[in-house]
Amino acid sequence: MASYAALVIKSIMMHQIRREDQNSPDRFRVHLTDEPIELSLDDLSFLTWRFVKVLSGRGMSVVEDRTLTSPIPGDVRAIWSDGESFIEKSKNVARHLASIQPGSAAEGLLVVALASVGPDELVLISKVEHQEAMRLEPVTNQAGHQVFEVERIRDLVFGDTARIYKIGVISKGQSSTGVLTGELVDDQNGNQFADYFLARFLGMKLREAPAVLTERFLDTFTKAVNASTMTTEEKLDAHSSIVTELKSNSNRLNPENFIRDHIAHGHGSEVHSLAQDLGATFAPFAKDTARIDSHLRRLRMELSNGILVISPPEELADGGAVSVVSGPEGQDLITIFGTKVVSVRPTGGRL
Amino acid sequence: MTSWTPEKTFAEYTDKYEIYKAAAAGAEGTLITCLTEAGFGPVTISAREKQPLELFKKQRLKGYANPWTDCPDLVGARIIVSDTIQKSEVLATLVSDARVSVLEIEDQAATADPSRLEYRGLHVHVNFPGLVNSGEVAIRVEIQIRTTAEHAWAETVHKYHYKAKSAATAEISRTFNRLLVLVELFDQELSKGIEMVTGTESFEVLEFSRYLERQLQLFAPGPTDIEMTAEHIRGLMRSGFGDVKTLRTATDRYIQDHKSAATRVFSMHGQHSPSFDVARDWMFTQGESLLFLALLDIDLYALSSALESTDLYPRIEEIALGSGLTGFNRQ
Numbered sequence: 001m002a003s004y005a006a007l008v009i010k011s012i013m014m015h016q017i018r019r020e021d022q023n024s025p026d027r028f029r030v031h032l033t034d035e036p037i038e039l040s041l042d043d044l045s046f047l048t049w050r051f052v053k054v055l056s057g058r059g060m061s062v063v064e065d066r067t068l069t070s071p072i073p074g075d076v077r078a079i080w081s082d083g084e085s086f087i088e089k090s091k092n093v094a095r096h097l098a099s100i101q102p103g104s105a106a107e108g109l110l111v112v113a114l115a116s117v118g119p120d121e122l123v124l125i126s127k128v129e130h131q132e133a134m135r136l137e138p139v140t141n142q143a144g145h146q147v148f149e150v151e152r153i154r155d156l157v158f159g160d161t162a163r164i165y166k167i168g169v170i171s172k173g174q175s176s177t178g179v180l181t182g183e184l185v186d187d188q189n190g191n192q193f194a195d196y197f198l199a200r201f202l203g204m205k206l207r208e209a210p211a212v213l214t215e216r217f218l219d220t221f222t223k224a225v226n227a228s229t230m231t232t233e234e235k236l237d238a239h240s241s242i243v244t245e246l247k248s249n250s251n252r253l254n255p256e257n258f259i260r261d262h263i264a265h266g267h268g269s270e271v272h273s274l275a276q277d278l279g280a281t282f283a284p285f286a287k288d289t290a291r292i293d294s295h296l297r298r299l300r301m302e303l304s305n306g307i308l309v310i311s312p313p314e315e316l317a318d319g320g321a322v323s324v325v326s327g328p329e330g331q332d333l334i335t336i337f338g339t340k341v342v343s344v345r346p347t348g349g350r351l
Numbered sequence: 352m353t354s355w356t357p358e359k360t361f362a363e364y365t366d367k368y369e370i371y372k373a374a375a376a377g378a379e380g381t382l383i384t385c386l387t388e389a390g391f392g393p394v395t396i397s398a399r400e401k402q403p404l405e406l407f408k409k410q411r412l413k414g415y416a417n418p419w420t421d422c423p424d425l426v427g428a429r430i431i432v433s434d435t436i437q438k439s440e441v442l443a444t445l446v447s448d449a450r451v452s453v454l455e456i457e458d459q460a461a462t463a464d465p466s467r468l469e470y471r472g473l474h475v476h477v478n479f480p481g482l483v484n485s486g487e488v489a490i491r492v493e494i495q496i497r498t499t500a501e502h503a504w505a506e507t508v509h510k511y512h513y514k515a516k517s518a519a520t521a522e523i524s525r526t527f528n529r530l531l532v533l534v535e536l537f538d539q540e541l542s543k544g545i546e547m548v549t550g551t552e553s554f555e556v557l558e559f560s561r562y563l564e565r566q567l568q569l570f571a572p573g574p575t576d577i578e579m580t581a582e583h584i585r586g587l588m589r590s591g592f593g594d595v596k597t598l599r600t601a602t603d604r605y606i607q608d609h610k611s612a613a614t615r616v617f618s619m620h621g622q623h624s625p626s627f628d629v630a631r632d633w634m635f636t637q638g639e640s641l642l643f644l645a646l647l648d649i650d651l652y653a654l655s656s657a658l659e660s661t662d663l664y665p666r667i668e669e670i671a672l673g674s675g676l677t678g679f680n681r682q
Binding site (some may be wrong): 004005006008048052056057058256272 | 619620626628629630631648649650651652653655656668672673674675677678680681
């Protein structure tokens, strides 16, 4: 998708998804509206900017999944072919969400918007969860004292926490082949309970499986780090960090955050550019190491004189048994501490 | 040899008046160009040609053998600066600029009697290559260089006080001339204050802020808030992004290497853009937006990490998002 900086929102329908009471057979009910929201220029600007911030750089590429039975793809096509149906189709979308949302899902606002980025027309479907906050108002009490009256507000919407947004953006331009295509922003995607939004609700699937994305991250970032102008120590740190990140307990991986947190200062943009040239994607994705688990057990360091150092990643990190420092005349000094040789055997070919 | 009677002088000058009028405009334009290129801030520059009747009356008084070379101010110019330091700097600029040929420097302060209260003007007599009269003789231009305080004094006295000697005017002259002490003290103290602040970091920051405002005019003309720019520059310096010199080098390099990219960004978000949204794009109307773009180009990740918990973060985030640089905001 082109940069969302040029996002223009043209028309917005909002419907509320409320939790039903315990005695009802339905878990959620909808409060539907009949006309697009009227916003002042200030408020439209606020809302647009909110979406720009949440969408920018965070969208995972998604495509229509025709094996699923969601009515959303048909509703989107109808909206594009018949502009008059926008209001009715938005209601369909809200009803569908209320019917398939798991009981553990939060209440919130369902937003269906017609938008554009440059010449590309978009349908934006978003569930926005409520946030809580407090409001203070100065008053004078009966004793004549200045005090604050406190009001707890439970249903604020469009706050600045990205996690509260699930947004599907379907692009007319990218859907020209007949298969609806777009992007999904959903911090919870990848957890089975939250997959309802992409598959059961939107009727779409990730263009690329998490395992593919994870493998691509390992491949492109490894090559990018090796090709960069970082020092040997910095490269080793980066490689250790790649492995650590992939082996961590987190079920999501954010390449942009990885660069920010683990690539040596001054080399972030360089590594980003190298990885991008190698085909890396930078939107966050659900991590799945199924295809690369065997690659994460050891790091292999190839020296210019044919010597190989193969080590668990943690031993190459700071404080590990293997120390690598830059030496004179462009050479690297490698020292292995606290161990002894237990065996030597002949071998040939790639280890 | 022609005898230039006042009448003959008047007739000849009237006939050639347009040449001198054009010369005045040319002199003014050249002076503005020279001083602007030399980096002078707001100075007032004006030039005018003598009117034919003025020359007639002057010729009656002075009887120039050759008024076309002897009259020093057929074309006169005036440069008004803020302080005496700028007076010297303007003079040095004119002397060194190839577009100005200095004939004579008349510095009355250098030759004045220190025991007398009198106005001490600084006049520079110059030619400008290409500004010639009908006889291909270079037209002499007299440039007065004054401070604002000197100009206020001179204009007031010129407006209200007649120079002819009399008992009454002697008292009035003394009253006006006493003010010259204050004018001199004012200019001296002003210069002293300027010297104290020049070279300090706060002045460097202010100068850099003004520089950024000037550079922004290349992309999105319009006024900026210099104080806000200065505050943002100080914030970057506190966060370890270098001194003013380092930041300026980064900005200059960015503008040089990425001018088309910057032009594209400001065509979308500058205040004259059809899609300008003041709530979203107001940071693009500030000069420091160029500095932010430069630092984002160098390493947006390091910038993000360093500024994450500062007030600068949301300001730069607006620039980053508006420019499509998604790596800046932590996700």
